[in-house]
Amino acid sequence: MPLFRKAGGWLEERTGLEAAVTPVLAHRVPRSSASWWYVFGSATLTLFLLQIATGICLALVYVPSADKAYDSLLYLNDVAPLGWFLRAVHFWGSNAMVAVMTLHMIQVFLFGAHKYPREMTWIAGVFLFLCTLGMAFTGQLLRWDQDAYWGLGIAASIAARSPVIGDSLVHVLLGGPIIAGRTLSRFFTVHVFLVPGLLIGLVGLHLWLVLRLGINEWPMPGRVVDRNTYRQRYEEEVRKDGVPFFPDAARKDMVAAGVVILVVLACAALFGPFGPGGVPDPTIIDTAPKPDFYFLALFALFALLPPWTETTLLLVGPPLAIGLLFLVPFISGTGEKSWKRRPVAVLGVILIVLTVTTLAWLGVIVPWSPRMQAWSAVPTPVQYIKGRSPLELQGALVLQNKQCRNCHSLAGEGGRRGPALDGVATRLTRDQLARQVLQGGGNMPAYGKNLSPAEVNALVAFMETLRQSGEPPARNTAVPRSPARP
């Protein structure tokens, strides 16, 4: 032990590290901040370190070249010792990082920590949030499978909608004329050098600001933030009732970080790595690209926005939303901190969380995507065929063969792009059915040119049978009820 102490003394004399670090660790924080609610920031940082460590390991094997990337991922999964595990940890770690970071952001906002004098801490945090989402997106592209390839196509198609510079932007993004080798190299650089560098710098700034301004005290209803008195009152509280950050407050941080890491490792061990999916061969077009979960909400939004608003909202919406995030501490920089006295803030958070979750859920079930195989893979339900006339049966065949089922379900099976056809005869009359088939409309293509009159006749005859026995068929209200239509 004396030898250790001697060595330590030798090192300390030359580096002065202990003298520099001790006061930082021991700095006093409000007793109220040593809470389980305050652990998300340090947990996010821990996950970032985990991502760096596993990322470096993956880069030892991954080949950032369009012709070899996919093979090197398969090699990592199947051949490289423990490669599958490191890929899995990197994947689950990225999911956890986005999730815990979001919790951190919500907690900070609800506790009023973005208010005076911590505006810059919030701004650095928003940059960190954007960089992390950037990492999530570029990381998903490095998986270089079909989803990555067509995901880039989607990114390029959005970029192309910018006025004037659209085309140039697409080419700068792709690094070449099409999505190919130069594109992957670009995104590899962004994912591995550019954004991580930014992240490290921003984390440093964020932590420096937390140290300089102190950890936000527990918000008490009625304790209003005033620019003239806040800092004095904060310093007084810390002096009177403060505890050293290490170990008093750091204990809970350490436990939370440990739990998060263990959960990530457990997920990695249980569920394994994610992908790569299909081979990134652009001539294989039987694919339905889907983004990773953090972008499902955005993906859903693209499907649900009315087409005429799309370009404007795609280009104006995200900058507006991001700008608003940056402006939060300037919109409400003082006043009440407690969520108990900030109903608008609480409702805002609930609204945003509900909107994003609902959109993400819609992104999972994709009701707007045609089911491309439904027409040949999903049979016509037996109850709709039993006892039907030959003409009606012919119509059932037309409905199947002309891909109607890709968008319309029968007995719960088929696409959900259009309305389910069970009971359609109670909603539309014979004439209305024929008109809808021939002319389309309301998001349905017109089949007038693609069906013979005989096919239309049979199809309509079949659809007229699609109602429960007790339900009356739709009828034209302009015509008196009796005598019955000829």
Added chain:
Amino acid sequence: MCATSPSRRGFLFKLGLALNVIGAALVGIPVIGYILAPARRLGGQSWITLGPAAKFPEGETRLASYENPFRVQWDGDSAKVACWVRHVEGGRFQVFAVNCAHLGCPVRWFPQSRLFMCPCHGGVYYEDGSRASGPPPRGLFEYEYEVRDGQLWVRGGQLPTLSGHV
């Protein structure tokens, strides 16, 4: 005694500043130029053959593919580009990019209903490439084509988007 005069110190400071500004510009301008270089559309467009026109029977629409002429050695499969060839009649063709005009997903052809359908957000196009329904703001992107000595040629080389065509 060797005292540096204030004017000399000021000169050295200004010189140092100037040298570094010049250095930063000489590094910065090429770096920005290098990063933004692809904006000038590497390669542009070129005529590419899709093989003998006889491969595409009259009245049918078939998937064809070609290698991007502006490829690099390490593109691998991603240099390949797919397109839909519709032989309308008597040597009259239509060649469509597979990319949906909405967000670029690959559309699929259904000969039974004579429609192209997109798996992403449900855009649908008629057989002539015009928009039928769904979110696409326009019809499918179409290639310029030529039949020379029985070979079908198209002019392409760029990813088709709303702001720049094939």
